[in-house]
Amino acid sequence: MAFIRNILTGIASLFKGLSVTLVNWVRPKTTLVYPWRKRQVFPRYRGLLVLRRDPESGLRCTACGICERTCPVGAISIEPEGKGKERRPKEYRVDYGRCMFCRLCVEECPLGALAMSGDYEFAAYDRDGLVVGIKQLAAEDRGPGMSGKELRGEETEETPEAAAQKAAVALEVPPPGEQAEEEKKTE
Amino acid sequence: MSATDTSRYTGPVGDSPIGAGLPTEEMIINMGPQHPSTHGVLRLILTLEGEVVADVDPDIGYLHRGMEKIAENRTYAQYLPYTDRFDYLSAINNNLAYCLAVEKLAGIEVPERAQYIRVVFAELNRIASHLLFLASFGNDVGATTVFLYGLRERELIVDLFEMALGARLTYSGLRIGGLPYDLPEGFAQACRTALPQISERLAENDRLLTGNRIFEARTRGVGVMSREKAIAWGLSGPTLRGSGAAMDVRRDDPYCVYDRLDFDVPTFEEGDCLARYLVRIEEMRQSMRIVEQCLKQMPQGEVRAKLPRVFKPPAGEAYGRTEAPRGDLSMFVVSDGSTNPCRLRVRAPSFANLQALREMARGHKIGDIVAILGSIDIVLGDIDR
């Protein structure tokens, strides 16, 4: 008797398995077909580095070299020029062949001059192509990214676009009413 | 020592002894470093008598990167991103073991909020790692679809990590003294949305795989490890708990705020692949419980203890012990008073667990090797460092 029951549960388990795949067969697919649809990354995403600018004074970076010393793999190399208050980087090179995107440099920067943007598309045909200079790092059209101070909440530089981006990334599922209030208290 | 007998298997196979009296020749076959199922660059030298495995000899070292030596040339803060890359599927646990050891060494008190958040990250990482185990184990036994489903569920967790820390695999999400920065707005809400979805999909996966007669035929009674042998071989984690020994560092030697949290430690008695698989599935559910409790109990406050600009812990040694998804992951740090560690030693769970493969696999068939290796759930980054 137990033998028959064993066989029947076995066969039933096989049909249950088929039902799961059937349900998934007809569900909408989870693929984003790249490159026609690209994934929106979160604001804190650790992408390529960006040198921040102030509208009036230009690059914030004073080539102090803290990021260069902090980097565990030695991906950053800086050539400063000028003295005192006029000190600026003549050349700021990042070797992405070495960079492990750990973001220690961004966190250690005392001026909030360095940030990691949401760019993740970067490919080159040889190792030398992976070394990026100050021109690309400080280019006008790069995304803002988040600097160390912004991550720690010490200052917000939210441009309207950044605020909009943040809002766009928030999940669309509305939470149950009271739970949202409770969370704001405990977070 | 009889418990760790490493001689070749010559016993009976199924109903008749090997060869059944005929002169046979053994075959040495190489499941080489490049293989779809060895979970990384692992080389297994199998000695086969026909279809039966007489001996398994793992050959490791293909992923050795000299991480412990590198630690001697980096400052404590600089070394943290390297720790991600040991057991890269559970990066937070590596960071945690390192941070616990160094904080113990320097006598740093981590703020309470940071400890709660550390537990949240560690448990989310446990769920992500076990989902990947589910995916690859299903793939190893032939149900390719489970691979895709497991990874689809893992995307939900990995999105949470990206939201909080910026990266999806090697987060380096902890710092010595706490966390680099606080959780972003909406994190708790995002957690509470994602976890029930995963719970639901786990139930679906149970219907697809756990109760399936073919899956049970592949995993029940395969790779049995008795409780005494498991402890003698130094196993830990789900591999040990699947053999009936209820040992868990979170329970036996609590760190962070685990002593304030209420959770079960799933243990199964049989010691076969199915038991180890079930332990991990149940652990995922317990992890979700822990995350929910932490999100409720978390106080406000600082997330990082103040450290001097140039961090030089006093000379001495400390041992930081955590329960990684694969077992007991611990780091032993020796300091000589300078900015760099003098010696860093990692006790990797997968290293000990892999040694038990020989014990578990002897007498089984080739098809079982892959299932057993999958159920031990090794990561070569841990083994080779």
Place this chain on the structure above:
Amino acid sequence: MIAAATSPSELYVWLHGLWQRTGLPEGWWLVLWAVLVAAVTMAFVLLTVMILVWLERKVAGDIQSRVGPSRVGTRFGVLQSGADALKLLLKEDIIPACADKPLFIIAPFIVFVPAFMVYTVLPFGRGLVAENLNLGLLYVVAVSALPAVGFIMAGWGSNNKYAILGAVRAVAQLMTYEVPLGLALLTVVMAAGSLSTVDIVKYQGGLWNIARPPLLLAFVVYFICAMAEVNRIPFDLPEAEAELVAGYHVEYSGMRFAMFFMGEYAYLFFVSGFATTLFLGGWHGPFLPPILWFLIKTYAIILLMMWIRWTYPRLRIDQVMRFGWKVLVPVALVNLLWAAFAFAR
């Protein structure tokens, strides 16, 4: 004219008439006709293989919550198989240094050609059969045993331990599942009273065979054996990627590998078509032309096999053998006895 030929036999008569007008010897006509039929069948088989490869990948993608091929040829990736075929043709032909060259080179053909030969007796529509052998079923069973030789040749000739293991497993599995397959086919023969596929389809004019209880059980047995014959999960241990990295065809590359691949898919379509012929009423069906019904039923079975493939884990080889000998053979024998009583004349 072609338009006036409303049935294949009329087409034959018209073409024969053309031949007779040219005045060439009659013997050559037979040869020409055979070559023509073979060419049409070959074209159909190759086209089907292309479609099946694409379908497999699309179905796999759908079940796994992702899109399958979606780049090559519109957003359904319809030209993907063509791109694959082109890639395989252009690949370097590698023959391992210590391989047994004659065996290595001939093996793919011995695997593919029987898969193509069996299409001779498949009735695609009313009168659309390449050759109505009155020993059709026996022919199929006999020819289906030939690829086993090809597997052994491939495994041995590759001079690779994985290949040998895979070949031995493949042959063991094939031999085991031939037995219940043959027994299930016998029940159909008992019902229809003939070994000819065309007669079996004619017998199902009123009621599909599957609706008769003993033949329903025979269908289940046949279906399981068919999956084992085509090396599909849950019986795909001979070529399990996770363990043997492609088993007996691990050393093959380029067009030689393509022959194995094509052989497997051609055989897949054949067993489904054969199931349709024997159990699902062949080309019978209202309104639509018979060949369309045949294709619809065959593709339904193929989709069912694909669905099963992407759901279950694979069985270990000893479990496969145990299941074949200890479960399927007794069931098939009992089924035979039952059918003998049910269809006694």
